[in-house]
Amino acid sequence: xxxxxxxxxxxxxxxxxxxxxxxxxxxxxxxxxxxxxxxxxxxxxxxxxxxxxxxxxxxxxxxxxxxxxxxxxxxxxxxxxxxxxxxxxxxxxxxxxxxxxxxxxxxxxxxxxxxxxxxxxxxxxxxxxxxxxxxxxxxxxxxxxxxxxxxxxxxxxxxxxxxxxxxxxxxxxxxxxxxxxxxxxxxxxxxxxxxxxxxxxxxxxxxxxxxxxxxxxxxxxxxxxxxxxxxxxxxxxxxxxxxxxxxxxxxxxxxxxxxxxxxxxxxxxxxxxxxxxxxxxxxxxxxxxxxxxxxxxxxxxxxxxxxxxxxxxxxxxxxxxxxxxxxxxxxxxxxxxxxxxxxxxxxxxxxxxxxxxxxxxxxxxxxxxxxxxxxxxxxxxxxxxxxxxxxxxxxxxxxxxxxxxxxxxxxxxxxxxxxxxxxxxxxxxxxxxxxxxxxxxxxxxxxxxxxx
Numbered sequence: 001x002x003x004x005x006x007x008x009x010x011x012x013x014x015x016x017x018x019x020x021x022x023x024x025x026x027x028x029x030x031x032x033x034x035x036x037x038x039x040x041x042x043x044x045x046x047x048x049x050x051x052x053x054x055x056x057x058x059x060x061x062x063x064x065x066x067x068x069x070x071x072x073x074x075x076x077x078x079x080x081x082x083x084x085x086x087x088x089x090x091x092x093x094x095x096x097x098x099x100x101x102x103x104x105x106x107x108x109x110x111x112x113x114x115x116x117x118x119x120x121x122x123x124x125x126x127x128x129x130x131x132x133x134x135x136x137x138x139x140x141x142x143x144x145x146x147x148x149x150x151x152x153x154x155x156x157x158x159x160x161x162x163x164x165x166x167x168x169x170x171x172x173x174x175x176x177x178x179x180x181x182x183x184x185x186x187x188x189x190x191x192x193x194x195x196x197x198x199x200x201x202x203x204x205x206x207x208x209x210x211x212x213x214x215x216x217x218x219x220x221x222x223x224x225x226x227x228x229x230x231x232x233x234x235x236x237x238x239x240x241x242x243x244x245x246x247x248x249x250x251x252x253x254x255x256x257x258x259x260x261x262x263x264x265x266x267x268x269x270x271x272x273x274x275x276x277x278x279x280x281x282x283x284x285x286x287x288x289x290x291x292x293x294x295x296x297x298x299x300x301x302x303x304x305x306x307x308x309x310x311x312x313x314x315x316x317x318x319x320x321x322x323x324x325x326x327x328x329x330x331x332x333x334x335x336x337x338x339x340x341x342x343x344x345x346x347x348x349x350x351x352x353x354x355x356x357x358x359x360x361x362x363x364x365x366x367x368x369x370x371x372x373x374x375x376x377x378x379x380x381x382x383x384x385x386x387x388x389x390x391x392x393x394x395x396x397x398x399x400x401x402x403x404x405x406x407x408x409x410x411x412x413x414x415x416x417x418x419x420x421x422x423x424x425x426x427x428x429x430x431x432x433x434x435x436x437x438x439x440x441x442x443x444x445x446x447x448x449x450x451x452x
Contacts, residue, residue: 024318025055025427026403031364033401035321035427040362044323044399047423048438050342051323052410054084056092056428058319059406063096066262066311069289072297073307078122080260080312081107083407088426088435089316090114099142101260101310105132108139118142122219122257122308124171126151126193133158133166143167145219145257147194152207159212168207169217169257172200172242174235176222193221197238204246215250218243221259221310227286229295232258236299243303256303258296260310262287264317266356266404313407320406322347322422323362326398327377336372338394343376344383345416347402347409351382359385361392362399369393374400378417410436418444 025036033040035055043053067077078099081090085107090100091114099120100111111121121141126148128136133155136144146152146168159166173194195203200218207213222235236258247253263286300307324342331337349355359374370393376383385402394400413421420439425432 024058024404026321026401028364033360033362037430038427038432040321040323040401041399043425043427043432044325044362047425047434049323049325049399050346050422052320052405052422052424053323054086054089054316054320054406054424054426054435056319056426059089059092059316060096062315062319063093063098066289066292066309066314067096069293070297070307070309072293073301074305075307075309076120078120078257078308078310079315080310081110082411083312084316084320084409085110085411086424086435087114088433090116093315099308101312102141105135108136108141112139122169122310124219124221124310128154130154130158134162137162137164137166143169143216143255146170146203146207149195149203149206152203152210152213156210156212165212165214167214167216167252169219169255170195170200170203170207171219171221172197172239174220174222174238176231176235176238200242204250208250214252215246216252217255217257217305217308218246218253219257219259219308221257222261224261224313225263226261227263229287229291232292233295233299236296240299240303243305247303247305253305255306255308256300257308257310258300260312260314262289262292262311262314264313264404264407267358317407318404320404320409322402322405322409324400324402326394326396326400329372329395336370338372338374338391338400340374340376340385340400342385342402342422343378343417343419344380345378345414345419346376346422347385347405348412348414349408350385351380352412357385357405358403359389359391360401360403361394362401365392365398367393378419415439415444420444 027034035053036057044051076099078101079093080101082103087110090111094114094116100116102108102121102123103125108121112118118139118141122143122145123136123141124145128151137159144155144166155166171194174197204215207215220235220239222231243256265286322342324340326338327341328339330339344351369390371388371390373384374386374389410424423434423438424436426435
């Protein structure tokens, strides 16, 4: 089988169960888009729009694919919950045995409420406060991923106050460019994350002298939306000698956290009749769990430490869609606008990152196609989901599905223009659960006061 990486081809034997599984569980049946066994028109009628809909089977399948692919090495999958922190989603991951990559005390709180194992939590982020550090220590998380020398000193002070030892893994910045949008690059010296490769030995030497610090591992994370294996190989090969050295030098050194960032396919070509990712030309250019493991496990297994990975988008990205209703179709000069009831406050990725999301009709109708901007009602020119997109012709009250919205969708939503947040729905076969109720107008002003 040929796997395309940066335009090159290699031949690998890859088990069929790692390849011939759907990218997601959204599919057309009788010209109507379904999530698993549920018609999306049914959900929109019952729960309104805009509406986030998640497929439980897709979340489970993606987690298991990655977990199984890495079975050749001692490892722990720690879901990067910043991608989607709904309690029901976290519960699914916890029941699969997953840990969590957290970046705030609030995320630790969510893991606990979802029934997650706090001893499988790694705490990342460049700005951990003393209050958050104390909270994490009391909750007995697994490890802090250290982003700076001042943070290391602060954690030592807080741990001393509590009479505890804090496990740490220093985040090394390998100065490897992962490609992609500059706002999601994290592995070069131009970014705010991590400690420079050249300084890492001195930081560990300092950590070893701090009485309330336990050196537990080494961490790296080079960025998000990485479609090929090359940057991972470059970074891992650069860091492995440090891991071997530190394992010999520090008796408590147990882990190597290689981060996350595997890209997903945003152009599913769903409307053309297939939801099978292996049929997609775009998909065949992207990194699969099988190739990821095939290349990395032989490098990682000999070093004899537990490997931690932090996937987020890969597990939940293709598992969600944002349903939106067409309010108006407007023509200005030679340009068409499809005005929908979802907006940039519901899904900010296109406005913030210029990100592409496939947008398809929930009901296929024989109307032909036209080119239009798909825009929301918010009073910003940037409130646009697609520019000059060739789409099926639509009319008022038609439903559209913005695909691959399960990651960095609802979690980044806000109340700009005093718009209530949408509901979130989880589909499990024929079962439908409201996992977050739609905000009301009263919810919008909760906590505010007229006092001055």
